[in-house]
Amino acid sequence: MTSEDDDLDADLRALFADQRLSVAPGEDAVSSVLAGAKRRRRRRTAVLATGGALGVAAVLLAGGLIAGHAIRPGQVQSANPSGLPTSSYQTLAPTPAPAAAVLGPDGYGDLTLGMSAQQALATELVTNRVRTVKDCTIYDDTRPAPSGPAPTAQVNKSLYIYVSGSAPTGVQVIVAPAGVTTPEGIGVGSSSAAVKSTYPTGSSQRGGLVVVAVPGHTDADYRFTVDSQGTVTTVGLSVARQHCVD
Amino acid sequence: MPAPATALDVRRPGEERMADGTDFTEFVRAAMPGLLRYGHALTGNPHDAADLVQTVLEKIGARWSSVARKTGDPVAYARRAMANANISRWRRHRMERLVADAPEGDAVYQADRFESEPLWQALRALPPRQRAVIVLRYYDGLSEAEIADSLGVSTGTVKSQASKAMATLRARRAELSEGRSA
Numbered sequence: 001m002t003s004e005d006d007d008l009d010a011d012l013r014a015l016f017a018d019q020r021l022s023v024a025p026g027e028d029a030v031s032s033v034l035a036g037a038k039r040r041r042r043r044r045t046a047v048l049a050t051g052g053a054l055g056v057a058a059v060l061l062a063g064g065l066i067a068g069h070a071i072r073p074g075q076v077q078s079a080n081p082s083g084l085p086t087s088s089y090q091t092l093a094p095t096p097a098p099a100a101a102v103l104g105p106d107g108y109g110d111l112t113l114g115m116s117a118q119q120a121l122a123t124e125l126v127t128n129r130v131r132t133v134k135d136c137t138i139y140d141d142t143r144p145a146p147s148g149p150a151p152t153a154q155v156n157k158s159l160y161i162y163v164s165g166s167a168p169t170g171v172q173v174i175v176a177p178a179g180v181t182t183p184e185g186i187g188v189g190s191s192s193a194a195v196k197s198t199y200p201t202g203s204s205q206r207g208g209l210v211v212v213a214v215p216g217h218t219d220a221d222y223r224f225t226v227d228s229q230g231t232v233t234t235v236g237l238s239v240a241r242q243h244c245v246d
Numbered sequence: 247m248p249a250p251a252t253a254l255d256v257r258r259p260g261e262e263r264m265a266d267g268t269d270f271t272e273f274v275r276a277a278m279p280g281l282l283r284y285g286h287a288l289t290g291n292p293h294d295a296a297d298l299v300q301t302v303l304e305k306i307g308a309r310w311s312s313v314a315r316k317t318g319d320p321v322a323y324a325r326r327a328m329a330n331a332n333i334s335r336w337r338r339h340r341m342e343r344l345v346a347d348a349p350e351g352d353a354v355y356q357a358d359r360f361e362s363e364p365l366w367q368a369l370r371a372l373p374p375r376q377r378a379v380i381v382l383r384y385y386d387g388l389s390e391a392e393i394a395d396s397l398g399v400s401t402g403t404v405k406s407q408a409s410k411a412m413a414t415l416r417a418r419r420a421e422l423s424e425g426r427s428a
Contacts, residue, residue: 034307
């Protein structure tokens with residue numbers, strides 16, 4: 001047992017040297033990277049051209065823009081002192097759309113369970129397509145949360161939703177930004193005991209997840225993640241029988 | 247020595263060259279297999295690896311000339327960016343991690359080639375920052391100071407994350423091995 005423990009260093013090196021770690025690139029992997037890079041470059045250029053808040057880079061480029069010169073890719077990097085790639089949408093949206101204070105019973109502000117991705121985007125509560133997992137697409141809001149506790153690694157900063165592409169279609173899960181509670185007052189920081197006493201029916205728990213029925217709704221659940229201290233860290237609302245996050 | 251440019255070697259828009267003549271397309275083609283493998287170690291599954299590589303390479307491609315100018319080793323740069331992107335993605339989508347059952351249930355993951363490796367299973371269950379520290383240390387062979395620099399945290403954090411991770415890996419591996427032989 002102890003000798004096995006001592007081998008952990010060597011075993012980790014062996015694991016990372018293992019051939020089974022290899023992943024074959026998809027056929028169109030290279031071309032889709034090239035297309036994606038081009039799209040991002042174009043988007044960033046558009047942000048610059050509309051006077052986006054890019055600070056130094058925008059100022060430096062202003063002369064060129066006014067003179068009608070095309071922006072060459074590669075001219076716009078000086079606003080990134082960290083040296084790491086920055087998200088191209090960080091520079092977009094300054095203020096979030098007016099947000100609701102509560103999540104539930106059937107949605108969040110103008111966002112409601114079951115609406116299409118297009119309708120969800122039209123609410124302007126979510127602004128950004130993140131990625132697709134299985135056939136559910138995640139959209140989020142990269143703008144800062146309007147209120148509530150400061151975001152930490154344990155607390156979700158912003159709103160995000162899952163939209164299913166197959167039946168049942170539409171918005172399946174809505175995860176609220178920190179600071180938002182259910183109509184019954186359960187939010188980030190509530191205790192799991194409070195969750196259970198507030199929602200006595202349909203409760204199930206596994207790992208750090210508590211799922212309860214939305215009062216008066218058989219077709220919707222609240223989903224709470226709970227940390228090891230029994231404190232709620234995320235508040236979500238979902239269609240009862242959805243396949244995006246189960 | 248890179249081959250000298252020829253008349254056919256026309257630079258297309260967006261295919262800026264590094265000083266040694268490497269263009270972004272060449273870079274992607276050459277680096278992709280290694281980065282996918284690296285992403286597999288970082289994320290714990292091939293699907294997320296592909297997703298992570300795609301996102302990070304797109305961002306690098308969008309500012310390739312700057313990356314090429316500022317770093318002598320774009321592969322190492324891409325790896326650091328992947329480690330960081332994987333941590334922040336997890337932070338933003340923590341619920342997804344917690345809410346989704348162990349991904350084995352998903353068809354995408356069924357071909358997990360490490361299914362019977364307790365150490366791999368234990369590694370995959372670590373929080374991303376701890377996993378990143380382990381990968382940077384044992385895959386990349388970086389020092390604590392280099393890891394701290396790569397992840398933008400203090401060396402104290404690297405030390406504590408590494409020791410937590412190692413303790414969990416030991417315990418979890420022992421547990422899984424026993425469960426398997428029982």
